[in-house]
Amino acid sequence: MPIFDSPMLLAVLGTAVVCGLIGLDRTAAGQFMLSQPIVAGPLTGWMLGDPTAGIVIGAVLELIWVVDMPVGTFVPANSTISAVCATAIAALGSEGAASLAVIGFSLLLTTGMVPVTMAADTVVRKWNARLAFTAAAVTRESSGRTLAKAHLLGLAVFFLKSFALCLLFLPAGIAAVALFGQMPETFHRAMSFFVKLLPLLGAALIVRRLSMKSVDAFLIIGFILAAVAGAVFHAPALIILVLTVTGGWLGARYGGLRR
Amino acid sequence: MADYDDKKIGAADLLAVFWRSLLIQASWSFERMQSLGFAYAVEPALRKLYPDRAEYEARLRLHQEYFNTQPYLASFILGAVVRLEQDRASGRNTAADVSGLKAALMSPLGALGDSFFWGALKPLAAVTATALLMTGSSWAPLLFLFLYNVWHLGIRASALFLGYANSGDAVDLLARYRFTKMAKLFKVISLSVLGGMLGMLPAWRQEFRPAMNVGDLFLALSGLAITLVLTGIARKGGSPVKIMLGLAACCLALAYAGVI
Numbered sequence: 001m002p003i004f005d006s007p008m009l010l011a012v013l014g015t016a017v018v019c020g021l022i023g024l025d026r027t028a029a030g031q032f033m034l035s036q037p038i039v040a041g042p043l044t045g046w047m048l049g050d051p052t053a054g055i056v057i058g059a060v061l062e063l064i065w066v067v068d069m070p071v072g073t074f075v076p077a078n079s080t081i082s083a084v085c086a087t088a089i090a091a092l093g094s095e096g097a098a099s100l101a102v103i104g105f106s107l108l109l110t111t112g113m114v115p116v117t118m119a120a121d122t123v124v125r126k127w128n129a130r131l132a133f134t135a136a137a138v139t140r141e142s143s144g145r146t147l148a149k150a151h152l153l154g155l156a157v158f159f160l161k162s163f164a165l166c167l168l169f170l171p172a173g174i175a176a177v178a179l180f181g182q183m184p185e186t187f188h189r190a191m192s193f194f195v196k197l198l199p200l201l202g203a204a205l206i207v208r209r210l211s212m213k214s215v216d217a218f219l220i221i222g223f224i225l226a227a228v229a230g231a232v233f234h235a236p237a238l239i240i241l242v243l244t245v246t247g248g249w250l251g252a253r254y255g256g257l258r259r
Numbered sequence: 260m261a262d263y264d265d266k267k268i269g270a271a272d273l274l275a276v277f278w279r280s281l282l283i284q285a286s287w288s289f290e291r292m293q294s295l296g297f298a299y300a301v302e303p304a305l306r307k308l309y310p311d312r313a314e315y316e317a318r319l320r321l322h323q324e325y326f327n328t329q330p331y332l333a334s335f336i337l338g339a340v341v342r343l344e345q346d347r348a349s350g351r352n353t354a355a356d357v358s359g360l361k362a363a364l365m366s367p368l369g370a371l372g373d374s375f376f377w378g379a380l381k382p383l384a385a386v387t388a389t390a391l392l393m394t395g396s397s398w399a400p401l402l403f404l405f406l407y408n409v410w411h412l413g414i415r416a417s418a419l420f421l422g423y424a425n426s427g428d429a430v431d432l433l434a435r436y437r438f439t440k441m442a443k444l445f446k447v448i449s450l451s452v453l454g455g456m457l458g459m460l461p462a463w464r465q466e467f468r469p470a471m472n473v474g475d476l477f478l479a480l481s482g483l484a485i486t487l488v489l490t491g492i493a494r495k496g497g498s499p500v501k502i503m504l505g506l507a508a509c510c511l512a513l514a515y516a517g518v519i
Contacts, residue, residue: 028285031330033381033407038388039400051397056466058400059392064499066385069377072327073289077499100466111503128288132295135323143312144302144319151299154286190514194507196469199393200482201506203453204489205499206382210446215487218447222454223483230459231475237394237462240455241387248451252444 004171011048011092012174016166018047019084023162026080027070028155037061037083044084050091053098056195057086057107063202067209075125078117081162085169086110092170093177104191105180107198109173117165124161128154217255221247268304268345268423275303276341277419280334292327297337297361304341308348318344324358328365329372331415335432336364338422346426360427367429375438379445380410386449390456393463457482 022043025035033039037058045054065079090098090106098106135150180187207219222244229235229243283296301322309315328336339360346352388403396402418432425431460468460482461475471478492502513519 027287028282030281031284032411033384033404036385036403038385038392038403042397042400052466055392055397055464059389059467062385062389064503066382067378068499069373071373071377103466108503108507111500111507114500125287125289128286129290131286132288132291132323135295135298143316144298144306147295147302147319147323148299151286151295152282154295155282158285186514187511189519190507190510193469193513193519194510196467197485197506197510198503199389199463199467200457200486201489201499201502202389203457203486204493206386206453207450207486207490208493209378210382210450216450216454218450219454219457222451222456223458223479224454225451226455226458227476227479228458230462231479237391237396237459240459241390241452244451244455244458245387245448247455248448249444251451252447 004174008092008174012088012167012170015044015048015084015088015092015170016163018044019081019166020159020163022084023078023080024155024158026078026158028158035080037065037079040080041083041087044087045091048088048091049096050087050094050098053090053094053103053106054087056100056103057090058083060107060195060198060202061086063199064205066202067206075118075121077114078121078162078165081117081165081169082110082114085113085166085173088166088170089173089177093174099188099192100195101188101191102177102180104193104195105177105187106173107195108191109176110169113165113169120161120165124157128157218248218251221251268307268341272304272307273338273341273419273423276300276337277334277416279303280330280337280415280419283330283333291325293330293333294323294326297326297333298322300333300337301340301344304344308344321358324361326361326365328369329376331376331411332368332372332418333365334415335368335418335422335429336361336427338419338424339364339427340422342423342426364427364429371433371438375442375445376411379442379449380407383445383449383452386452386456390452390459393456393467394459395464454483457486 022035022040025032039058041058041061042051042054045051061079061083065077068076068079070076086106086109089109090103094102131150131154135147207216211219225243225247226240229240279300279302283293283300286295287293298319302319305315305318309318340357343352343355343357343360347355384403384406387406388399391402392399414436421432421435458479460479469478489502510519
């Protein structure tokens with residue numbers, strides 16, 4: 001069982017603060033994509049001394065949630081909290097060297113948290129309506145400073161939401177990882193394999209969103225180019241990537257974008 | 260020739276509006292969406308244009324009306340509104356329908372921006388960077404931020420100045436950026452890179468690569484086949500959460516059966 005001593009509590013608190021700050025980028029401030037799992041995961045892993053956990057979790061969650069778009073009033077899954085919490089749970093629950101099985105289990109735990117984070121996002125967006133009404137009422141006799149204060153209070157609300165959820169999830173997750181360590185080897189094998197399937201699920205979800213066809217011609221062109229360049233010519237990943245970008249571009253240009 | 264009380268909005272004023280536009284969604288709500296954020300962003304320009312306190316507050320109240328669009332392309336509307344407010348304040352166009360302009364532009368630009376930025380640019384940057392990250396390039400997150408923000412910040416900043424210069428002529432914006440065509444192109448390239456990522460499966464980091472004692476080509480083909488099966492499941496309406504939980508259950512069953 002991990003001991004919730006001072007360094008652990010400090011790490012949990014620090015992670016929650018970082019989650020709150022990065023979470024602002026999600027909707028409230030800038031939207032520079034610092035909040036995306038591919039950035040938030042590695043950053044958290046690096047901060048907590050387990051970059052591998054951050055890279056694995058960041059890559060997997062990025063693929064799974066990238067096409068979940070905040071269109072209109074739809075509130076997408078909060079992949080920032082998922083990435084930060086999954087990485088922190090894996091890193092802190094394993095003292096900085098999470099096994100693949102623990103990473104898989106952490107990912108599974110944060111999958112269960114998704115409905116909770118979506119509900120919290122919904123509550124915050126309902127509550128924020130009060131800020132607009134407050135500002136509208138006050139500016140009748142006051143200046144834009146009151147409006148600015150009311151508007152910027154929303155940043156604090158968004159920060160507190162991510163901060164509080166992180167504080168809630170992390171201790172529970174770390175305790176769950178400790179219990180997972182005592183489970184039979186079968187569970188560990190299952191979770192290790194689970195991690196290896198998730199990038200394929202992410203790829204499937206992207207294909208579903210970007211293409212009308214189940215077997216998309218451009219997907220197959222990219223696959224063949226990469227498989228041939230990799231297997232026959234042993235080309236490095238960067239070269240293969242350039243090839244697939246060029247292949248897609250040429251296909252779009254001469255295929256006339258008939259989609 | 261009419262005598263106008265010209266009030267100049269300079270680059271510094273537009274930059275102040277741009278800086279504030281980065282926080283346009285700070286108080287986003289279901290009911291009022293970006294209404295408060297829009298008023299907050301345009302406020303520095305109103306303060307300069309309307310020295311009379313009562314008029315300034317009246318204009319500020321006007322801009323707290325309902326508003327929602329794609330947050331990056333909101334800068335185009337902000338630029339146009341600053342221009343119309345300038346024309347109104349100087350007496351050049353006292354009948355400028357600022358509310359009408361906002362209402363006319365926010366929905367089309369919202370749909371266009373969502374489709375381009377969320378639906379095409381973000382997947383392209385993410386798939387490219389993830390493919391590199393999975394094959395061992397630890398700097399891939401920085402590439403992701405670069406690929407995305409070159410477009411994001413470039414368009415966001417230039418759209419503000421363009422909106423100001425052409426008073427909200429959306430045709431000019433569309434002619435310059437051709438969002439729909441670019442979105443289609445980005446989606447096609449994303450799919451090609453995604454296929455490439457699957458073709459590179461034998462070169463993935465060991466954390467992602469299944470430990471199967473088969474040839475590289477067979478391994479890559481297996482990955483493609485599983486992806487296509489999962490695409491079929493996802494098309495039948497499975498949410499990511501449900502499919503992830505289902506996959507975890509399948510993995511447990513396979514582990515208990517001794518297959519993995």
